Amino acid sequence: MDNFEGTRAVVTGGASGIGLGLATALIEHGAAGVVLADIEADTARSAAADLSGTSGVQVVGVGCDVTDPDSVEALRSEADRLLGGVDVVCLNAGVFAGGHVWETTDDDWDWVLGVNLRGVVNGVRVFVPPMVSAPTPSQVLITASIAGVVAAPASGVYCTSKFAAVGLAESLHHDLALVGAEQVSVSVLCPGMVRTNIAKGDRNRPADLQDATVSDATALAAAGIEDTMGRGIGPVEGARNAIAQVCDGRFYVSTQPVELWERLVGNENDDRLAGRPPRFQMYE
Numbered sequence: 201m202d203n204f205e206g207t208r209a210v211v212t213g214g215a216s217g218i219g220l221g222l223a224t225a226l227i228e229h230g231a232a233g234v235v236l237a238d239i240e241a242d243t244a245r246s247a248a249a250d251l252s253g254t255s256g257v258q259v260v261g262v263g264c265d266v267t268d269p270d271s272v273e274a275l276r277s278e279a280d281r282l283l284g285g286v287d288v289v290c291l292n293a294g295v296f297a298g299g300h301v302w303e304t305t306d307d308d309w310d311w312v313l314g315v316n317l318r319g320v321v322n323g324v325r326v327f328v329p330p331m332v333s334a335p336t337p338s339q340v341l342i343t344a345s346i347a348g349v350v351a352a353p354a355s356g357v358y359c360t361s362k363f364a365a366v367g368l369a370e371s372l373h374h375d376l377a378l379v380g381a382e383q384v385s386v387s388v389l390c391p392g393m394v395r396t397n398i399a400k401g402d403r404n405r406p407a408d409l410q411d412a413t414v415s416d417a418t419a420l421a422a423a424g425i426e427d428t429m430g431r432g433i434g435p436v437e438g439a440r441n442a443i444a445q446v447c448d449g450r451f452y453v454s455t456q457p458v459e460l461w462e463r464l465v466g467n468e469n470d471d472r473l474a475g476r477p478p479r480f481q482m483y484e
């Protein structure tokens with residue numbers, strides 16, 4: 201979509217960071233109503249009250265666990281009830297775990313793939329069919345990561361989940377074209393480093409998935425993230441960049457100016473074309 205005037209949006213992981221930034225940017229682009237959906241229901245409600253107060257737009261916080269298909273169905277019903285329909289869905293909720301690939305625990309895999317991949321799958325299953333049926337323009341924005349295109353060390357489970365999210369977004373684009381649903385646009389958001397709460401994501405780790413990888417590599421990944429993220433862009437500024445790039449008709453959008461995407465992905469593609477192993481690149 202190149203215009204969000206009057207649209208009704210749902211943002212998962214909307215209580216914090218990039219999700220809250222996306223809600224803010226959509227409102228600046230004319231969105232008429234936004235639901236902030238998050239596993240932290242209270243934080244979502246208080247963030248929604250703040251954003252509604254500053255913008256004058258209807259913003260509502262709703263509790264939702266994106267790993268649970270029933271919870272995502274319930275979110276859709278609640279958004280329909282509150283907003284009268286959904287034109288924009290930002291499938292953005294995500295978590296991080298670090299560690300070498302060979303030592304990453306089953307619980308790490310289940311938690312990270314559950315939120316970052318199955319969460320997106322659940323969102324697509326619930327929100328896309330009504331968009332395909334409706335004649336009006338709509339937008340799906342899937343938050344992956346630059347780590348979904350350019351892998352990083354000590355982050356295998358996260359990179360795997362984000363490469364999968366990019367693949368899913370590309371497939372979704374093809375499927376919509378196949379059925380002639382040109383009114384439904386898809387973009388995949390591949391943020392660089394953004395100053396958010398993701399390094400404290402463990403706060404939402406389910407009780408039955410607590411067996412986390414604890415190793416020097418994990419500590420290194422966490423420290424690297426904290427350090428690089430400190431030099432990252434602010435979440436609202438990053439989300440403004442992302443929504444502006446969606447409006448420009450880009451499929452791959454970033455929280456950073458497109459020049460960073462071009463440099464990092466250009467280097468990655470050079471290595472792939474030459475058959476070389478990927479070089480290590482900082483996301484900045």
Ligand SMILES: NC(=O)c1ccc[n+]([C@@H]2O[C@H](COP(=O)([O-])OP(=O)(O)OC[C@H]3O[C@@H](n4cnc5c(N)ncnc54)[C@H](O)[C@@H]3O)[C@@H](O)[C@H]2O)c1
Nearest residue numbers: 213216217218239265266293294345391393394396397398
């Ligand atoms: N911060 C970065 O530098 C960066 C870089 C690339 C990609 N991303 C991606 O951006 C997205 C947003 O992350 P962020 O950096 O704003 O982090 P954040 O921790 O500030 O926000 C993530 C939100 O997701 C919510 N969440 C976690 N599990 C959930 C679940 N099961 N169901 C519903 N909500 C859940 C959290 O409560 C939180 O509000 C994620 O997909 C992340 O992987 C972030």
